[in-house]
Amino acid sequence: MTDKILVIGSSGQIGTELVMKLRQIYGSANVVASDLKEGSAEIMQSGPFEILDALDAVKIHEVVKKHKINQVYLLAALLSATAEQNPKFGWKLNMEGLFHILDMAKEKIISKVYWPSSIAVFGPTTPRQNTPQFTVMEPNTVYGISKQAGERWCEYYFNKYGVDVRSLRYPGLIGWKAAPGGGTTDYAVHIYHQALKTGDYECFLSENTTLPMMYMDDAINATVNLMLADAEKIKVRSSYNIAGMSFSPKEIAASIQKHIPSFTISYNPDFRQAIADSWPQSIDDTVANKNWGWKAAHDLQKLTETMLTNLK
Numbered sequence: 001m002t003d004k005i006l007v008i009g010s011s012g013q014i015g016t017e018l019v020m021k022l023r024q025i026y027g028s029a030n031v032v033a034s035d036l037k038e039g040s041a042e043i044m045q046s047g048p049f050e051i052l053d054a055l056d057a058v059k060i061h062e063v064v065k066k067h068k069i070n071q072v073y074l075l076a077a078l079l080s081a082t083a084e085q086n087p088k089f090g091w092k093l094n095m096e097g098l099f100h101i102l103d104m105a106k107e108k109i110i111s112k113v114y115w116p117s118s119i120a121v122f123g124p125t126t127p128r129q130n131t132p133q134f135t136v137m138e139p140n141t142v143y144g145i146s147k148q149a150g151e152r153w154c155e156y157y158f159n160k161y162g163v164d165v166r167s168l169r170y171p172g173l174i175g176w177k178a179a180p181g182g183g184t185t186d187y188a189v190h191i192y193h194q195a196l197k198t199g200d201y202e203c204f205l206s207e208n209t210t211l212p213m214m215y216m217d218d219a220i221n222a223t224v225n226l227m228l229a230d231a232e233k234i235k236v237r238s239s240y241n242i243a244g245m246s247f248s249p250k251e252i253a254a255s256i257q258k259h260i261p262s263f264t265i266s267y268n269p270d271f272r273q274a275i276a277d278s279w280p281q282s283i284d285d286t287v288a289n290k291n292w293g294w295k296a297a298h299d300l301q302k303l304t305e306t307m308l309t310n311l312k
C-alpha cells in the first residue's frame with residue numbers, strides 16, 4: 001500500500017522543513033500539509049494542503065478519508081513560552097489533539113503516528129548533564145507536563161492497543177527556513193537574524209544558560225529515520241532522547257563573532273530563564289543510537305556557518 005501522510009501543524013518551524021523532506025521521500029501528492037494557516041509558498045505550491053484544526057476530530061476524519069491517509073504526523077502544539085502564558089489552552093491543545101490521533105490509530109483508521117516530545121519533559125530534579133533516557137522526570141512547566149503526559153499515553157496506546165506511535169524528545173531546534181513559534185530556545189534562531197541585520201542582540205536568557213540544541217536537518221533526518229525503521233527496532237514507545245550539541249548564549253555569540261567580529265550581545269533575562277533553568281544542559285542519546293542508529297551531524301561551528309551563509 002502507498003503511504004499517504006497527513007502533517008497537522010505543517011506551517012510552523014518544523015513542518016515547513018519536514019513536509020518538503022516527506023514529499024521528497026514519499027512523493028508530493030502523497031503528503032498532505034495542514035494547519036490553521038497557510039504555509040510557505042514552497043509547501044503551498046508543491047503538494048496538497050488543507051486548513052485543519054487539530055482540535056476538530058470530525059474534520060480530521062474527513063481529511064483522512066478524503067486523502068486515504070494512513071500515517072499522521074501531529075506537530076500542532078503550544079510551545080514552552082506560549083503555553084506558560086496560556087496554561088489551560090496549552091494543556092487542551094497539546095493533549096486533546098494527541099488523543100484524536102491516537103484514537104484514530106486505535107480504531108485502525110490510520111496505521112502509524114508521529115508525535116514530537118521535548119527535553120521539557122525533564123525538570124529541576126532530573127540530572128542535568130548527559131540526562132539519561134530513563135531518569136527522574138518532574139517537569140514544572142505546563143508544556144513539560146503536557147509532553148510528559150503525552151509520552152505516557154503514547155506508550156499506553158502501544159502496549160494496550162498495539163498503536164504504532166513513535167516519538168522523539170527534540171532539543172531546541174535551529175533552522176534558517178522558518179521562524180520558531182514561541183519556545184524558550186527561540187533565541188538561538190533570532191540571534192543569527194539579528195547578527196546579520198543589526199549586528200547586536202539582546203538575549204532573554206542569561207549568558208551561561210547552557211541548553212541542548214540541534215540543527216533542523218538533523219532533527220528532520222532523525223524523524224524520518226525513526227519513522228522508516230522496522231517496528232521491532234523501536235524499543236522505546238514513550239519518546240527517544242536525541243542529542244545534537246549544547247551551548248550557552250555566550251558560546252553561540254562567540255561562534256558568531258568568528259564570522260562577524262563586531263557582533264555584540266547583551267542579556268536581559270525574562271520569565272523564560274526559569275523555564276531554561278529547569279531543563280537539562282546535555283542529553284545522553286545512546287539508546288536511540290543503539291536501537292535505530294541515530295547520530296547527529298552538526299556541531300556549533302557547522303551550525304553557525306550554515307545559518308549565516310543561508311540567511312545572508
Ligand code: NAD
Pocket residue numbers: 008009010011012013014015034035036037052053054055074075076077078079093116117118119169170171172173174179180181182183185
Ligand atoms: P510552531 O509553533 O513553529 O508550529 C506549530 C504549528 O501548529 C503552527 O504553524 C500553528 O499554526 C499550528 N497550529 C497551532 N494550533 C493548531 C491547531 N489547533 N490546529 C492545527 N494547527 C495548529 O512549532 P514547531 O516548532 O514546528 O513544533 C512542532 C512540534 O514539535 C510541537 O509539538 C513542539 O512541541 C515540538 N517541539 C519543537 C521544538 C522546537 O525547538 N521547535 C522542540 C521540541 C519539541
Ligand code: SER
Pocket residue numbers: 079080081117118119120143170171172173182183184185186
Ligand atoms: N524548543 C522548544 C521550546 O523551547 C523545546 O521543546 O519550547
